[in-house]
Amino acid sequence: MLNRLFSIMIFFGIPLVVVGAIFHWSDIPMFFLCCITIIALAGYIGRATESLAIVSGPRVGGLLNATFGNAVELLISIFTLKAGMIGIVLASLTGSVLGNLLLVLGLSFFAGGVKYKRQNFSIHDAKYNSGLLIFAVIVAFVIPEIFSMSMDHAKTLSLSIGIALILIALYMAGLFFKLVTHRGVFASAEQREEEIETPEWTKGKSMLILLLATVAVAFVSEQLVHTFETLGEQFGWTELFIGVIIVAIVGNAAEHASAVAMALKNKMDIAVEIAVGSTLQVAMFVTPVLVLISLLMVEPMALVFTVPELVAMITATLLVINLCNDGESNWFEGLILFAAYVIIGIGFFLL
Template sequence: MNRVFMILTFAGVPLSVIGTLLHWSSILLFIIYCLTIIALASYMGRATESLAVVAGPRIGGLLNATFGNAVELIISIFSLKAGLIGVVLASLTGSVLGNLLLVAGLSFFVGGVKYKRQSFNVYDARHNSGLLMFAVIIAFVIPEVFSMKMDDADTISLSVGISIILIILYLAALFFKLVTHRGVYISDSGKGSVHEEEEPEWGKGKAITVLALATVAVAYVSENLVHTFAAVGESFGWTELFIGVVIVAIVGNAAEHASAVLMAVKNKMDIAVEIAIGSTLQVAMFVAPVLVLVSLLFPTVMPLVFTLPELISMASAVLLMVVISNDGETNWFEGATLLAAYTIMSIGFYLL
C-alpha cells in the first residue's frame, strides 16, 4: 500500500502542476487533485505516527491536527480574500462535522471490526468534552442569538471579542495539557496499546521534514482544487453549501482521516481520538477565530455567525460525541452510529 501511495504522490504532484498550467478539464483535475491529496495524507500519517512514538500521543495528535488544519486555513484565507464568506463558514461547519462524525466514526468502526473493544484516556475525553461544549454550543450559538438584535457593526465587534477569547482559551488548554498537567491524568485503559520499545519508522528530523513538505504540497494542490468546485458542482448538481460542508471538508481534512484510521487499526486509540477531537477543537477555537481576525484585513469582514442548519448540525454532533466518548471506550457499533449521523446530515445539506 505504501508503494501505491508513493506512485500516486510522485505522479500526482507533477500532473497537478502540469494540468493546472495547461488548463485541463476541471473534472479530470478534480480527480487528480483528490487522489494526490489522499496519497500525500498517507505520508502525513506515517510522519505523525513516527512523531507520536517519539513525543507521545498528545503531541503527535496535536501536530497532525495542526498540519492538517493548516491546509484548510490557507484555503479559507484565499476564499476570504475572494469574498466567499459563505463557503468559508460552510467549510468550518464541514470540518467540525467531518472530524467528530466521519473521522471518529471511521476510526471507531474500522478499529472496532478488528478489536472487540478499544480504550482511550477517559480523562482526556472528559476534558475535551467540556471544551467542545464551550467552543461550539456557547461560542458559536451566542453570536447567532445576539446578532438578531444587533446591526452589522455590533455583530462584527461581538465576533472579534469572542474570537480573541477563544484563541486565549485554546492556548490555555494547550498549556494545561502539555505543561502544567502533563502526565497527571493517566488512564490505565490505553497503557497496553503502545509499547515503550516500539521503534518509529522515521527519525524525528525526517518525520518533521516529511510532514512539512507534504503540507506544502497539499496546500498547493488544495488551493487549485478549490477552483474546480464550480464546474464539478455544476456537472454533478452540487450546491455551494454542499460543496463547502461536505466536499471541501473531506478533501481538506484528508490527512486527519487517513492518520486517525491508521492509528485505530493499530489499536492506538489515544492518538486517533486526539486527532479527531483535537482537530475539531483547533478548528473551533483557533482556525475560525483567526479567520475572523484575518478577515478584518479584507474588504468583506466575516462575522462568526453560522446558519441555523449549520449550528444545529454542529451542536448535535458535539452532543453525540460527548455521550459516546465519555466512558473512554468504543466499538464498531458506536462508529457506525457516528457515520449514520454524518450521512443523515450530508443528505440534508445536499437537498437544502
C-alpha cells in the first residue's frame, strides 16, 4: 500500500515540480510539493538499498542504505550552500545527527520492541560505534568551537579544513578496518539462522533506480532550497529550526523508513547500522566534504556549530552510547530516545 502511494507521489510529484519551477509557483505550495516528492523518492532509495542489502549482507547493506540516504542530505546541503545559507546547512547537519540517533533509532527500538519483547544486535558494533561517535561529535565538533573563540575567521577556516581532512581519512580507515581487516570480528555475534529472502529487485535494477532517484532528488532539492526564505517569513521559523527539524527529516526519510522496517523484521543489526552508521557518515564524511566544497563557494563554511547545536548533539551521543552498549534493545529504550528528540525539537522551535 505504502509503495503504491510512493509511486503515485513520484508519478505526479516530479512533473508538478518541473511545471512549478518553470512557471514560478508560490514558494509555500512548492515547499510541500518538494518535500512530498523527496520523501517518495527516498522510499524508492530505501527499497533499492534493501534489495542490495539482501545480496550484500547486513553491514554492507546498512552502509549502502546510509550512503544513498545521506546523498539526499548532501545534495540539499550543497544547493543550500550555493544559496549562501550556511546557518541552515550546519543546522541540517545537526538535525541529521539528532534525527538518526534519537528519532530513527528510537522509532526502530520502539517498533521492534512492541513486536518482540527483547531484540539483540552486535555488541562489537555497539562498542565500535561508541568510540567513533565520541570522536566525531565530541572531539571533532567541539574543538573548532572552543578554539574559534581565540582565532580569527581565516584561522578557524584553516582549522576546519584540517579537521575535515582528518575526519574523511579516519572514516575511510574505519570502513577498511570493519569490512576488510577485522571483518570476522564484526560478524553477527548471535550467529542466528537468517531466513532466506528474495530481493524485491535485481542488483542491476536496484542500482539503476538508485541512480535515477538520486538525479531526481538533486533537481527537486534545488527547488526546495529556494523556498526556505519565504517559509521562514511565513511561519516565523528560524533558520535553525528549518535546518534542525524540517530539512533533516526530509533529507533522512530513506533511513527513517528502512530502519523501522528492518526492526519490525527483527533485523536489528541492519537497523542499528542504518541509524548509527548514517550518523557517523554524516559527522565524518558528509560534514567535512561540505566544508571542502564550500571553499568553491562565495562564502566558505567553517566547522563551527552553535552552542545549542553542540549541546544537543553531545547529549544525544551520550544517551545512545549508554543505551546501546549492552547490545540489547526494547520498546522503552526507544521511547526514551524519541522523548529526548521531542524535547530538543521543542527547544529549537522556541529558540
